[in-house]
Amino acid sequence: MSKRHKKRMQRRISIVLIAVALVLVAGCGVYFLVNRSGADTTVDEESTYNTKDVGDTTDTNKAENDTTETTKANDSTLTFEDLAKYSYSFSIGAGGWEDDFNINKDGSFHGGYHDSDMGDIGDEYPNGTFYYCEYEGHFENIQKVDEYTYKMHLKDIKVINNMGEYIEDGVKYIPTNPNALSNADEIDIYMPGKPVSEIDEEVQHWIFIDAQDQQDTLENLALVNVNENQGITSYERMAPKEDAESNYKTYKESYDYYADQLSEAATIADMVEATSNQIRVSDECLNYIWRIIKYNTDEATFNKALEEQRQWLKDRDASAEKATAEHDGGSMATVDYNDTYATMTMDRCKELLNYLK
Structure with a gap:
């Protein structure tokens, strides 16, 4: 693997959590919030994600049990707990748009997509345009296909942006949709060791096979959005x-x-x-x-x-x-x-x- 690719794969996931994501706008030197609630400063306990999480334990435990039973029924040796050891990224490389997400042990996931266009400016937004999306959902039903391939199903996904389009500090913020899991249904899971010759050339491009020193087998676990033929890279998640x-x-x-x-x-x-x-x-x-x-x-x-x-x-x-x-x-x-x-x-x-x- 090249030094550039290795460095990229090892970097900390930078999920843009749009509810209150922190964006460092080039040239401005300060952090900006991607989400804001306008003039309404009323705080409702039920409106905060942590409050919903705090009260929700039964469903999570049930989801973990259901996931375990489904996995065993399909005689799969790969579990969501295994997938939770990695972070996942879909991008065109340094300096471009990026969609990152994490998978949890119960098959749930949470992530964000962001892109910017500093050339798209106007009188009210001279510092450019920023596109954002926060989303969450669930995977289910991991099944083994062959020695180096598994597949799972995208059960549900929803956008959880709670702001529309707005301008702040000279930047226009525009909500958009997820990219990595766009139009997804079946997700293939490619394990390390999978022969590169068995991987579609377009998928190879998305997972940066051309940036690796070796070309015979896959070095890192990868996901594939089958409907869009898009490869999603993985790298070890932080402790x-x-x-x-x-x-x-x-x-x-x-x-x-x-x-x-x-x-x-x-x-x-x-x-x-x-x-x-x-x-x-x-x-x-x-x-x-x-x-x-x-x-x-x-x-x-x-x-x-x-x-x-x-x-x-x-x-x-x-x-x-x-x-x-x-x-x-x-x-x-x-x-x-x-x-x-x-x-x-x-x-x-x-x-x-x-x-x-």
Whole structure:
């Protein structure tokens, strides 16, 4: 494998989580949120992904059991737990669009697609155009085809963007659809060792066979969207704790950027905007770390975290409401609510790292 390709395959997955993805716009030198909720700063416990995850354990356990039974019934030696050891990427190479996703042990997946066109500009968006998509779904029914090939079925996929088109900081953001799993039904799984001669030339191009030093057999596991004849590369996934700590650091940097904006805010409207952005960053950080805990801890550890998380959610929301009391409504009440909510959420993200080994 060439050094360029090896470096690419080993890099950390950069999933663009559109609900609150962090985008470093070239030439601007600051992080921007891909998603925002406009002027509505009301925070609903049921609207956050982590809250839905917190209350959902029965379905997940059932999905894991169903997946195991299906896999055994088809006499497959490959499981979703095996596939969860990798991250998956569909792209044209460095500097272009990219679609990344992770698969969990129960067959669920979560990912994001992004693309940018710095030449597509206008009077209101001189810094270009950014396309984004966040999605999730489930795979099912892994079956063995031959020594080096398996297949699985795409059970469902849904786009979970919660924003439409908007302009922020001179960039136009446009929602779009998934790319890697577009029009997908059957997904082939090519195992390391599969003869390259048995792989379609177009698929070889997508999985960068031409960038490898050897050409006889496949070196890394690959997926194929059969309907579109598109190859999807894989590379070893970061250890859960390392993944959580790395992303916490990234989100914290963005959170601190908006904290600086808050300290420099000249109007209450600016304060509301800055604290609203802090809420989005802290919520997404919490969601990301919670997913890692959910799929990478034993039952006893997860149940302990779940019980604590439910109580913490109640305490956080109560504290945020209490912070608004002295203002008796109005914009400053919103600022105080947002500030308390975001601060407690970011602190909780750091605490949750202790559940991972």
